[in-house]
Amino acid sequence: MHRIVVVLSLIVTLWAQSAAAQVLTVSTVTRPPFSMTEDGADTGFSIELLEALSEALGWDYRIARKDQFSDMLTSVTDGRADLAIANISITSARESIMDFSQPIFESGLQIMVPAGNQRSYPIWQALMSRDLLVALGIAFVLLIAGGMLMWMFERRAQPYFDRPLKNAWFPSFWWALNLVVNGGFEERVPQTIFGRLFGVLLVVSSLFVVSVFVAKITSVMTVEAITGSVNSVNDLYGQRVATIDGSTAAGFLNRREIDFRGYAGLAPMLEDFEAGKIEAVVFDAPILSYYATHEGMDKASMAGSVFLRENYGMIFPTGSPLVEEVNQALLALREDGTYDTIYRKWFGVKR
Numbered sequence: 001m002h003r004i005v006v007v008l009s010l011i012v013t014l015w016a017q018s019a020a021a022q023v024l025t026v027s028t029v030t031r032p033p034f035s036m037t038e039d040g041a042d043t044g045f046s047i048e049l050l051e052a053l054s055e056a057l058g059w060d061y062r063i064a065r066k067d068q069f070s071d072m073l074t075s076v077t078d079g080r081a082d083l084a085i086a087n088i089s090i091t092s093a094r095e096s097i098m099d100f101s102q103p104i105f106e107s108g109l110q111i112m113v114p115a116g117n118q119r120s121y122p123i124w125q126a127l128m129s130r131d132l133l134v135a136l137g138i139a140f141v142l143l144i145a146g147g148m149l150m151w152m153f154e155r156r157a158q159p160y161f162d163r164p165l166k167n168a169w170f171p172s173f174w175w176a177l178n179l180v181v182n183g184g185f186e187e188r189v190p191q192t193i194f195g196r197l198f199g200v201l202l203v204v205s206s207l208f209v210v211s212v213f214v215a216k217i218t219s220v221m222t223v224e225a226i227t228g229s230v231n232s233v234n235d236l237y238g239q240r241v242a243t244i245d246g247s248t249a250a251g252f253l254n255r256r257e258i259d260f261r262g263y264a265g266l267a268p269m270l271e272d273f274e275a276g277k278i279e280a281v282v283f284d285a286p287i288l289s290y291y292a293t294h295e296g297m298d299k300a301s302m303a304g305s306v307f308l309r310e311n312y313g314m315i316f317p318t319g320s321p322l323v324e325e326v327n328q329a330l331l332a333l334r335e336d337g338t339y340d341t342i343y344r345k346w347f348g349v350k351r
Contacts, residue, residue, distance in 0.1 A: 022060070023062055024059055024061040024062075024082040024322075025081045026061045026062065026064065026081065026083055027065075027080075027081035028047070028065055028086045029071070031044075031266065032044065032290050032291070033045055033346050034287070035085070042065070045345075046104070047063075048345070049085070049104060050085050056329045056332060057326070057329055061082075064080075069265070072084050072088075073088075073094070077098055077317065079317055083315060083316045083320070084315045087107070087284050088313060088314070089248045089284075089311070089312060090103065097318065098315045099315065099317070099319070099323050100316075100323075101316070101323060101326050102327045103311035104330065105311065105312040107285055107306075108284075108285050108308055108310055109282055109284065109308045110303075111232075111281070111302070112273075112280070112283070112296075112300050113301060113303045114273075114276070143176040144173045146179075147176035153190065154190055154191060157191035158189075158191050161175075176202070179202055180202070230280045230303050232304045233258075233304070233307065236256075240261070241259065241282060242263060242278045242280070243263070244262065244263055244264075244265070244266065245262035245263065247284075248308070249284070260282070270295075270296070273296075280303070286347065288302065
């Protein structure tokens with residue numbers, strides 16, 4: 001009996017030592033400023049938070065950096081990794097196949113556009129637009145046609161119109177223009193019955209025609225001034241939009257029925273953005289903001305405000321015993337100020 005107790009004690013001791021020496025596999029993906037490598041070392045907000053948790057819990061761990069976000073998630077669900085950390089949005093769909101920690105970061109989606117996208121087009125560019133030139137051309141044709149028709153009615157009764165055809169077109173156009181703009185010339189009132197009827201018809205109809213014409217000019221100039229500009233989600237329709245496949249941004253765009261091009265990873269999407277193949281990127285606000293102020297400086301700018309607020313969390317295989325101790329450690333890091341110190345280093349003061 002004594003030998004059995006000794007053997008059992010030895011087994012328990014060896015198991016405890018083995019457990020203490022266990023090295024956790026932590027899966028991640030490159031998502032600056034949350035997870036990235038600099039000079040061969042892993043760094044970023046999420047990585048530094050992981051380091052603080054490991055110190056508090058006495059963990060040893062190794063980083064398994066994946067090329068794709070989906071590979072990081074899969075490595076946890078199939079048991080190849082003990083946990084994963086990056087910019088992982090907490091969603092009900094993911095919660096059904098894995099366990100989340102308490103939120104480690106509050107985020108949301110935002111739109112990134114090429115630098116200079118929101119500058120207004122020069123007024124002369126709007127004035128030279130095809131639609132506006134067509135509208136002006138139609139107006140001139142109508143004025144000349146109306147003036148020449150009045151010349152036909154009045155050329156023998158009204159001295160102003162008493163001139164040959166080759167010399168009549170401009171005075172007739174000028175008469176029609178003044179009729180529309182000023183209501184006509186008092187001293188050049190039509191004298192014939194048909195001329196007077198036509199003149200009254202012109203005056204009455206000009207009220208409607210001028211209103212429509214002004215509205216057309218205004219709409220054309222407004223459209224020209226904002227064409228290609230993206231300032232909110234509603235401006236994304238008809239634009240070349242991109243995001244990451246399987247992301248919360250992709251789900252949002254699908255629900256809004258906004259066409260987009262999906263990418264497997266962040267790097268190829270940003271390459272196409274820099275090449276001018278994309279007019280707007282919809283993705284996690286802190287990641288796009290970091291890119292716009294670092295690698296994408298002078299190439300990108302943020303449009304509009306953050307929308308679809310969401311939280312990031314660490315993920316674990318379903319039923320993992322690590323979840324509870326991580327949650328307790330996260331609360332302790334918030335209480336002693338460690339979390340805020342890490343946050344300020346990467347994102348500045350909380351807003």
